[in-house]
Amino acid sequence: MEPRATLSHVREDGSAHMVDVTGKAETSRAATATATVRTRPEVVEMIFRADLPKGDALPVARVAGIMAAKKTPELVPLCHPLPLGAITVDFTRHDSAVGITATVKTRGVTGVEMEALTAATTAALTVYDMIKAVDKHAEITDVKVVEKSGGKSGDWSLREG
Template sequence: MTNTEQGLTHVREDGSAHMVDVTGKDDTSREAVAVGVLRTRPDVVELMYAADLPKGDALPVARIAGIMGAKKTPELIPLCHPLPLGKITVDFERLDDGVRIEAKVRTRGATGVEMEVLTAVSTAALALYDMIKAVDKHAVIGDIRVLAKSGGKSGSWTVEEER
């Protein structure tokens, strides 16, 4: 059985990795949503939302970092295609013990934006950690995952999020 028959589209017959050829695919509208959580102490959450951290106002910095991360995905993930990203949003939900990060990325292209939306969430979480590490070196980043995807040959799907 060949690699293609096994569904290994990023592996050539000799076993080496390569970038998939998407030139024959139609451009379609595509969207993905991902989430992640930064867990920290309640007093640090208060400092974040009061914009009173030693490094400054964390949430706007993290939002811009997430947007920039999505844009830079093909530079970070070797086999990702550069895509014309049409919309990137990064939003935050205050939790008692942290911050829930949600990103949404949209494009019109030949391949999906799951990696871009995951990179947006991850980069935003890393920026938040950087902004709070002076007051909580033990914060934890986790639960990063894609919640929804639409467009393309494989269609749309949504995961119910556990709260």
């Protein structure tokens, strides 16, 4: 198999490495990621009433998501440690699901998509952990980056409207 030197994290010999970003300009950057926890309507009601056997899931999940974003380079080996300036984790109620939206901002030399994904996913895992006693069949779905701004590649959004 031939090494793919065109990949930013792969050297000519095929070995993985952390990309050198020391020559890149520092800019304001942001990314938003989403995740969904699918469950039964009565469990959604319990979540938003803060009436689960393990306690109030949403504040715990919010803090877990924020903490996870700050730990991204410890979890994803080739991510750069970044000075994160803002992290928000919000929840949307649906009939049979909880939508999670995480936005991460920085002023730095590389983007924060991985931090936003880590925040959204960890918040979803925490909601799942908090509801598993009442719904063993809950699912985490639809994890994705939906918006990014800043940096050389510019801005883009999957959001409608």
